[in-house]
Amino acid sequence: xxxxxxxxxxxxxxxxxxxxxxxxxxxxxxxxxxxxxxxxxxxxxxxxxxxxxxxxxxxxxxxxxxxxxxxxxxxxxxxxxxxxxxxxxxxxxxxxxxxxxxxxxxxxxxxxxxxxxxxxxxxxxxxxxxxxxxxxxxxxxxxxxxxxxxxxxxxxxxxxxxxxxxxxxxxxxxxxxxxxxxxxxxxxxxxxxxxxxxxxxxxxxxxxxxxxxxxxxxxxxxxxxxxxxxxxxxxxxxxxxxxxxxxx
Numbered sequence: 001x002x003x004x005x006x007x008x009x010x011x012x013x014x015x016x017x018x019x020x021x022x023x024x025x026x027x028x029x030x031x032x033x034x035x036x037x038x039x040x041x042x043x044x045x046x047x048x049x050x051x052x053x054x055x056x057x058x059x060x061x062x063x064x065x066x067x068x069x070x071x072x073x074x075x076x077x078x079x080x081x082x083x084x085x086x087x088x089x090x091x092x093x094x095x096x097x098x099x100x101x102x103x104x105x106x107x108x109x110x111x112x113x114x115x116x117x118x119x120x121x122x123x124x125x126x127x128x129x130x131x132x133x134x135x136x137x138x139x140x141x142x143x144x145x146x147x148x149x150x151x152x153x154x155x156x157x158x159x160x161x162x163x164x165x166x167x168x169x170x171x172x173x174x175x176x177x178x179x180x181x182x183x184x185x186x187x188x189x190x191x192x193x194x195x196x197x198x199x200x201x202x203x204x205x206x207x208x209x210x211x212x213x214x215x216x217x218x219x220x221x222x223x224x225x226x227x228x229x230x231x232x233x234x235x236x237x238x239x240x241x242x243x244x245x246x247x248x
Contacts, residue, residue, distance in 0.1 A: 006048045016079045021072045040146045046071040046096050047142045048089035054136035058187045061154040062141035071096040094130045097137040105218035142172040154192025183209045185243050190217030210243040
């Protein structure tokens, strides 16, 4: 299903008219949602589709440029094929979510924790297959956010200290959570996302579910990823082992 606040219909024709999927074609006033000397937020079709029956939810900070570029290309191709808005947004989600090294690292860590075994899968790579609706991926900040032109890391400024970022969490992200009533495990990626879950009351809007506390952000730029993972490995294994993944 489309996100209740989806803006894809507003930008569909603009995406179709883009000649090249490059930064100067997208990170400009045509697609800007918020712009100040520090933070810039732009539209992207990456997080416009929701799996309402998902039992596992992985939450990142915000789509980065590589995911944004990939989502735009997928959307442009889908428009050329005359697909519906929902079909296009579904393809954007499937093609773009944690694409590249992040997905590889994410799958490897989840496999090491034994999540695939608990789900009866040969590998957590199967969670990312288009036909598998058990997984929903999303971001605290639904649309790509940049700080002084670079991918926003969640730390400068701190998510909780920014009025515009809090607004996106309290509206777009919370609206998305309300659509997910079968969640059994939620995986916040990294300390910045985890801090929002611990401090903002986000979990109170969900049905009771397990949270995989201590899971590191899978970015290849996270130099402490392996150390963080090994430090929290035993507790995360126990969380997954005790999680009931059966549908309600």
